[in-house]
Structures are given as C-alpha cells and as structure tokens.
Amino acid sequence: MQKWRKGPRGTMGAASAIAVTNPIDWILARRSIRKFHDNPITDDQLDTLLKAAMAAPSANNRRPWHFIAVRDRATLNRIAEIHPYAKMCYEATAAIMVCGDPEIAGRYWSQDCSAATENILLAGTAMGLGTCWLAMDSEHPLTRELKDLLNVPDHIEILSGVAIGYPAEQRKPRSQYESGKVHFERW
Amino acid sequence: MQKWRKGPRGTMGAASAIAVTNPIDWILARRSIRKFHDNPITDDQLDTLLKAAMAAPSANNRRPWHFIAVRDRATLNRIAEIHPYAKMCYEATAAIMVCGDPEIAGRYWSQDCSAATENILLAGTAMGLGTCWLAMDSEHPLTRELKDLLNVPDHIEILSGVAIGYPAEQRKPRSQYESGKVHFERW
DSSP, rough: OOOOOOTTTTTHHHHSSSSOHHHHHHHHHHOBOOOOOOOOHHHHOOOOOOHHTTTTTOOOGOEEEEEEEEEOOOHHHHHHHHHHTTTGGGGGSOOOOOOEEEHHGGGGGGHHHHHHHHHHHHHHHTOOEEEEEEETTTTHHHHHHHHHTOOTTTTTTTEEEEEEEOSSSSOOOOOOGGGGEEEEEEE | OOOOOOOTTTTEEEEEEEEOOHHHHHHHHHHBBOBBBBOOOOOOHHHHHHHHHTTSGGGGGGEEEEEEEEHHHHHHHHHHHTTTTTTGTTTEOOOOEEOOOOOEHHHHHHHHHHHHHHHHHHHHHHHHHHHHHHHETTTTTHHHHHHHHTTTTTOOOEEEEEEEOBBOOOOOOOOOOOOGGESSOOO
16 A cells, blocks of 8 residues: 655644544544645645545446546636635645546436545545535536536536645544434334 | 444454554445344444444535434345345344435435445444445335335435445455546546
C-alpha cells in the first residue's frame, strides 16, 4: 500500500489527524468541512481517494462510476459560482465529481455512486483532509450547466461532487444516533 | 467509545481481523461475503453498526433513514425466500434493512441511505464481520412483499438490506481501480 506523504505544512495525513485505535472513530470523525487552507492536493492523494472510491460495492459489480478530478482554480471557482450549495469550492483545492452511467447499471447507478462518494469522504478524513458532499439534482438546469463546464457526455449523470482540501475548521466527531430510527425485527 | 467485545469463538472483532495501519486498507478489505458461521451477532455489535450508519452525511442533514435490525431466524429465512439475490440470508445471523423516507428528503433519500449502508459495510468489516449489500428495487413487487413481512409503512421505501455474520469465506482486499474511469479537469 502507498504510504501517506507528508503534507505541505509538515503534518502527516491520517496517522496524526485521527488516532485509529478503533476504526469506527474514523466514521464518526467524518464531518462536512467547508473551510480550507490553500495547500494543494497531490497526485498521490487524489490517487488514494480514487482507489477508495472504486473499492465500493456496486450492484452486479457493474461499476457504473466515472470520476472527474478537478484542481484547476478557475474550474473550482466556476463550480462554486454555478452551484448554490458549492460555495466551499472557492476555498477547496480539489474536487472530485462522481458521475454515473445509468445505461450500465439501470436504477442502481445512484446507489453505487453514493457508496463510492462515501468512500472518498472517509478516505479523505483518514488522510487528514476535509471533505464535503455536494448533492446534485440531475434534473436541475444548473446540473446541466456543470455538465457543460466539465464536458460530461449527455448519457452520463453527475451524482455528487466532493469538495476537498486541508481543513481550516475543526468539527467534533459525532454519531447522530437516534433510537427512534431503529426498529427491532419488524417496524 | 465502546470497545470491541470478544467474538463467540474468542476472536476479537476488527483489531485482529484487519491490521489498520493505513485506514484505506480497511476500505479495500470490504468485500461482499455470502457465507457465514452461525455465531450470533450481539446487541453491542448491532449498536455499533447502527451508530456508524447514522454518522453518514445526508442532504441538508435531514437524516431520512430508518433501520430494521433482524436476527430472528424465521424472518431471515423469509427474506432469503422472497428476494432472489438474498439467499445468503439463510446463513446470515443478522440483517439490517435500510429504509428511507422520501417525504423528508425528496429525491436525495436514496443517496443518504446509500451512504449509511456503506458505513454499515465498512464498520462490519472493521469489526471482523462479513457483510453483503442487498440492493432493493422499490418498484418491484417482491419489495412490496418484504415491506409487508417487516411491517414497513406505505410511505417508507426499503433502499437496501445488509446481510451480516461471522465470515465463513475469505476474500482478498482489492481496489478495482480503473484508470479509464478517471478524467482530469474535464471529461
């Protein structure tokens, strides 16, 4: 396995950011981060995030996903301009747009791409990066505009974007556990 | 944080099953497991899986999910009988059915519930458990039959089920990385 590179400020990625004595801590530590430092995201970091994404399960193992890895400042700014909930892309130093091909996976493409998106978030957290899931509505005209910006083929949908960067805010781990959401044996 | 209990066969959960020196290993180690030993899943294990599930992100933090935790042998067998791809529930000692409320989250309910499902799979892997994602098609008559079996309200959808148990098969970690699925800056 690839080792974590030292970050631009001399901090290690995951190892120092989260003490993974109990791996569930890592899931609880994943929070939506919207403020970032301007340290660049390296090729190796992107590569690890994409490996994590593609390790997701998919229905019938059809792997209907595609990923657009964006680090160009002007493109990140355009994403922030276009998408009303993507303003954190003005600060993010990278984004991964998670796309899916409904022709390959039918109605399951969005579930498969959601699992891949969650893997990116968790891998980023483990690497000491901040991430935020940008939900896209494939039927919204602004999503059409993003597709044009990123040259996404007509038959491909954008499921989500993940804003990525070195976190400039700290948020505490939490489970959001609600006992009223749990039903035993039957609803 | 809750500590891992010793499993029924004297094995620890995650700690011995997966050496988490690099957290990405844990994501790559998650494989679909369909053969299980008959050791029961404890209350604490279920609780940890559900905490992991509810730590998922959701659009506008609406948390549209509900979970049905099943350990009753007869119910697990019925799920296996009804669902053509759920035959592993004959061996699984637990299942978590992940349900969503479209009235709360609109079209995003399935993305939110998919992220929660992926968290269950990863938490299970970390605990040394085997898991398998059962994709459900909410428009299929058999899903209606499962809803009846589990007493799921009409307005609630079943997004997925996760079969859970002590693994009786070993599958190697893998990333499924495909360079052709990655596009830099633009498609």
